[in-house]
Amino acid sequence: MGEDHVYKKIELVGSSTDSVDLAIKNAIARASKSVRQLDWFEVDQIRGHIQDGKVAQFQVVLKAGFRLD
DSSP states (O other), X not given: OOOOOOXXXXXXXXXXXXXXXXXXXXXXHHHTTTSTTEEEEEEEEEEXXXXXXXXXXXXXXXXXXXXXX
């Protein structure tokens, strides 16, 4: 039988000048340097910054869960 787990959920905001996908990857990559056992994420908001009529930056608010020891 599988193990039961308990998770803590944190909120992250990733950004990228290239894409939403890269904003998510940037947030997860940075969080994984200081948070152990990151297991999942969910996107909460997608927004961005507009400059001179063009998208200058993508911002993604996401929640990430990590397993408690």
